[in-house]
Amino acid sequence: MSKRVPLEGSFAAAEAARMADVDVIAAYPITPQSHIIERLADFVANGELNAAYIPVESEHSAMSACWGASGAGARTFTATASQGFFLMHEVLYFVAGMRLPVVMTVANRAVGPPTNIWGDHSDAMSARDTGWIQIFAANNQEIFDFVLSCFRFCEDPRVLLPAMVHLDGFTLSHVVEPVILPEQEEVNRFLPKYQHPYVYDTDKPMSYGIVMSPDTYAEVKKAQDITLRESKEVILQAWKEFGDIFGRYYSPIEGYRSQGAKTLLMSTGALSETAKVAIDRKRDRGEDVGLLTLHLWRPFPFQELYEALKDAETLIVFDRSISLGGPGGPIISEVKSALFDRRRDIKFAGLVGALCGRNPSVEQFEEIIDRGREIAEKGSSEVLETIGIRG
Amino acid sequence: MVQKESESILRPNWQDVRFGNIFPKAGTATRYKTGDWRSERPIVDREKCNKCGLCWLYCPDGAMEILEDGYYEPDLYHCKGCGICANICAKKAITMREEGA
Numbered sequence: 198m199s200k201r202v203p204l205e206g207s208f209a210a211a212e213a214a215r216m217a218d219v220d221v222i223a224a225y226p227i228t229p230q231s232h233i234i235e236r237l238a239d240f241v242a243n244g245e246l247n248a249a250y251i252p253v254e255s256e257h258s259a260m261s262a263c264w265g266a267s268g269a270g271a272r273t274f275t276a277t278a279s280q281g282f283f284l285m286h287e288v289l290y291f292v293a294g295m296r297l298p299v300v301m302t303v304a305n306r307a308v309g310p311p312t313n314i315w316g317d318h319s320d321a322m323s324a325r326d327t328g329w330i331q332i333f334a335a336n337n338q339e340i341f342d343f344v345l346s347c348f349r350f351c352e353d354p355r356v357l358l359p360a361m362v363h364l365d366g367f368t369l370s371h372v373v374e375p376v377i378l379p380e381q382e383e384v385n386r387f388l389p390k391y392q393h394p395y396v397y398d399t400d401k402p403m404s405y406g407i408v409m410s411p412d413t414y415a416e417v418k419k420a421q422d423i424t425l426r427e428s429k430e431v432i433l434q435a436w437k438e439f440g441d442i443f444g445r446y447y448s449p450i451e452g453y454r455s456q457g458a459k460t461l462l463m464s465t466g467a468l469s470e471t472a473k474v475a476i477d478r479k480r481d482r483g484e485d486v487g488l489l490t491l492h493l494w495r496p497f498p499f500q501e502l503y504e505a506l507k508d509a510e511t512l513i514v515f516d517r518s519i520s521l522g523g524p525g526g527p528i529i530s531e532v533k534s535a536l537f538d539r540r541r542d543i544k545f546a547g548l549v550g551a552l553c554g555r556n557p558s559v560e561q562f563e564e565i566i567d568r569g570r571e572i573a574e575k576g577s578s579e580v581l582e583t584i585g586i587r588g
Numbered sequence: 589m590v591q592k593e594s595e596s597i598l599r600p601n602w603q604d605v606r607f608g609n610i611f612p613k614a615g616t617a618t619r620y621k622t623g624d625w626r627s628e629r630p631i632v633d634r635e636k637c638n639k640c641g642l643c644w645l646y647c648p649d650g651a652m653e654i655l656e657d658g659y660y661e662p663d664l665y666h667c668k669g670c671g672i673c674a675n676i677c678a679k680k681a682i683t684m685r686e687e688g689a
Binding site: 294295296394395402403404405406407408409412413416417419420421423424 | 599600601602603604605606607608609610611612613614615616617620
């Protein structure tokens with residue numbers, strides 16, 4: 198029998214890695230993710246997890262060690278956040294390009310300066326084009342479920358790509374919620390053994406990471422792009438099987454009271470849980486609004502977006518990171534770009550807020566919807582609209 | 589999946605390079621001609637050379653070869669002409685000569 202236990206988000210991530218029976222963890226501590234790797238260090242030290250735990254001297258080394266371990270055929274896990282995430286940036290591209298299914302949790306945190314430790318999605322967005330599968334969790338159960346399911350589809354021979362599960366720093370990483378933990382036997386049924394077709398083997402030497410000229414680089418990049426796009430079908434299939442075994446079904450874009458709604462708010466991560474209460478209040482007052490929570494950020498779920506917007510007339514996208522000097526937040530600009538191709542009729546507003554842990558209250562989410570509707574109706578003289586910022 | 593070792597290595601379609609960064613053989617860099625990057629080539633003066641092997645040790649491309657008689661000569665298929673061998677030689681037995689001069 199599965200059991201329902203109180204777990205903070207960090208421990209939910211660690212439990213998923215433990216139950217996935219990871220072989221190697223290479224990590225460096227940084228707030229607000231440290232609880233994840235500290236809990237895993239406990240598991241290894243206590244004999245609850247048979248894994249090699251590599252304490253490295255930096256995040257660049259952490260991801261480099263993960264690269265080597267995954268290439269050698271080990272199921273590999275790590276976690277990071279913010280500045281530490283930036284320090285591993287170079288290696289992120291290599292792990293994806295080398296087709297290695299490393300799974301990483303990122304406890305999302307704002308980026309300095311100003312020096313900070315609180316949550317937003319600025320760190321996540323820096324990795325947009327690294328070639329990793331990227332998923333945002335909205336609660337602690339999703340952290341557990343997404344980490345577990347990542348191992349499944351990342352290690353699928355049709356995918357063999359790394360994935361990061363984003364969880365909001367503090368709002369999820371340090372908050373205790375009830376989480377349903379499955380039986381180990383159920384996990385084993387869901388998760389076959391990891392086997393890479395070109396595993397590092399001194400008896401069968403190959404060349405990895407070879408130099409490529411202008412004549413070949415672009416073909417390799419296109420192949421990588423197609424592989425990442427095609428991974429969506431495998432992700433959907435894995436989530437379907439996950440649901441059949443564990444009873445919880447996931448989709449790239451989750452709707453909440455969104456069916457047939459004329460106005461939709463799109464949010465990402467833990468703040469969607471607050472937004473749901475705002476939607477409830479507005480529904481109680483007879484307003485025709487619903488919520489879309491974007492779970493799958495890469496590969497971007499174009500088809501699911503168009504389906505979710507089938508009956509919508511107005512879309513308001515709320516973004517937790519700012520693209521300085523650009524067209525809004527990254528999610529705002531990508532959704533807007535997708536609409537330009539297929540749904541130019543939709544009235545659109547993008548709002549940036551909730552930076553560095555300034556999480557909106559339910560009332561403020563109601564304001565976000567009201568202000569968004571106003572911008573969508575009347576337009577705005579600002580290229581980038583912010584909300585909740587003084588002055 | 590992995591690049592096939594054939595003509596298609598040079599101009600593959602994207603479908604052929606799904607694992608493009610992996611090549612199913614080891615040591616393939618030896619087949620890559622880097623000698624044509626060179627603008628100067630090392631010339632070894634056997635009168636001065638004492639066969640110490642510093643040039644062989646310091647060559648970053650492993651392009652200094654030990655001959656049967658114990659002297660050293662550059663492998664011009666790979667030598668990029670960086671001049672480290674000439675610089676490190678304690679006996680000043682190696683000079684760099686401009687190509688085509």
